[in-house]
Amino acid sequence: MSWDLEKIKTDIAADVQAAGALDALEAVRLKYLGKKGLVPEMYAGLGSASAEEKKALGKGANDIKVLAETLIAERKAALALSAKKAEALDVTLPGVQRGLGSRHLIDQTIDEICEVFQNMGFVIQRGPEIESEFYNFSALNIPLDHPSRDSFDTFYLDAKDPDAVGRHLLLRSHTSPGQVRVMQKNKPPLAVIIPGKVYRPDAVDASHSFMFHQIEGLLVNRNVTFADLKGLLTAFCKKYFGADVKMRFRPHFFPFTEPSAEVDIQSNIFKGRAGKWLEILGCGMVHPKVFAAAGYSAGDLAGSTEASSGTLSGFAFGMGVERIAMLKHGIGDIRTFVENDVRFLKQF
Ligand code: PHE
Numbered sequence: 001m002s003w004d005l006e007k008i009k010t011d012i013a014a015d016v017q018a019a020g021a022l023d024a025l026e027a028v029r030l031k032y033l034g035k036k037g038l039v040p041e042m043y044a045g046l047g048s049a050s051a052e053e054k055k056a057l058g059k060g061a062n063d064i065k066v067l068a069e070t071l072i073a074e075r076k077a078a079l080a081l082s083a084k085k086a087e088a089l090d091v092t093l094p095g096v097q098r099g100l101g102s103r104h105l106i107d108q109t110i111d112e113i114c115e116v117f118q119n120m121g122f123v124i125q126r127g128p129e130i131e132s133e134f135y136n137f138s139a140l141n142i143p144l145d146h147p148s149r150d151s152f153d154t155f156y157l158d159a160k161d162p163d164a165v166g167r168h169l170l171l172r173s174h175t176s177p178g179q180v181r182v183m184q185k186n187k188p189p190l191a192v193i194i195p196g197k198v199y200r201p202d203a204v205d206a207s208h209s210f211m212f213h214q215i216e217g218l219l220v221n222r223n224v225t226f227a228d229l230k231g232l233l234t235a236f237c238k239k240y241f242g243a244d245v246k247m248r249f250r251p252h253f254f255p256f257t258e259p260s261a262e263v264d265i266q267s268n269i270f271k272g273r274a275g276k277w278l279e280i281l282g283c284g285m286v287h288p289k290v291f292a293a294a295g296y297s298a299g300d301l302a303g304s305t306e307a308s309s310g311t312l313s314g315f316a317f318g319m320g321v322e323r324i325a326m327l328k329h330g331i332g333d334i335r336t337f338v339e340n341d342v343r344f345l346k347q348f
Helices: 005-018 022-033 038-048 051-087 105-118 177-185 226-241 288-293 321-329 334-338
Strands: 156-160 168-171 190-199 211-222 247-254 257-267 276-286 312-320
Touching: 005 022, 005 051, 022 038, 022 051, 038 051, 105 190, 105 211, 105 226, 105 321, 177 190, 177 211, 177 288, 211 276, 211 321, 226 247, 226 257, 226 276, 226 312, 226 321, 247 276, 276 288, 276 321, 312 321, 321 334
Parallel strands: none
Antiparallel strands: 156 168, 190 211, 211 312, 247 257, 257 276, 276 312
16 A cells, blocks of 8 residues: 655645635545545555554655644634634725825916906807918918028928928917917907917926917907007906006017007016016007908908998907916926926915
8 A cells, every 4th residue: 555645745735725715625624634534544544554564654644644734724724814804894994095186277277367358258269289380370470481480489290281382280389370260260249268288399497388378369349449458458467466466568569460569467486586577478459461361351340331330450469378377376487387296286
């Protein structure tokens, strides 16, 4: 009589490991240690063996018995422990806290600014971020040789413009092309604001980024004057920054408005340069060439007769959202908006 002890040992280890619950483990115990199990069978075999064989077979049976007992006891303890752990789930403990996200400050600022103008009767419109040279420049009276058309100042795409031979599409460098698109689709009078992203290959520093946000405004009606523009933007600044805001209109030049101005706000956000004026927007009276490019003429004023129509006129403005958020919240570096640092984002 002889037993393959090594095979029995590996069988026991495998059976014990495979037992995933106490009843399966009990079946394993019976298989090896039960009355009709392997270990009693091994002992029973000793009776017919010679004295010398007995010694070796007896030791083998003992080893198997001890191994089976030890492995089963260990496994039993392990199964009991995991059962206890599963039971120990305390539903009254606080759950895992998941951080709640929030709207980005730039989105919030866009909404707040738009709301001020919506309350004054303006309607939100959108334009595409990929534009043609026609909408971004030509229709806005920006001549072919104007420096802003240079690839140093505008991101051009590989994609060819399907409507202009030899010309490429580009990422809009301002939201003003939206003016032309809105006028092509809608007859005057109208008052719209056009928020969105704009792109310029600027070197990135504390106040410049290659992508930022603008909100364009356009109002067209009869006999609109610069005083209307000034009144509207003053009302906006007071509403948005508070009645004691310090602002100034500074003469400027834009090809698509005449006359033109920039508006500055006085700020204390830059360390050591308190009282510095910071430009927040460009504005002016819509240039007649822009009306012409959009297909507008005086007779377009809805419901008007030649005699009562007055002069087709309008104003436009374009403001920088990041600048305005920086001024309002005392943020000194435009790069913080895109650094995705939760400690910054959480504050708003
Ligand atoms: N588009 C101009 C800019 O990006 C701003 C502007 C808009 C000026 C409308 C006048 C009228 O600088």
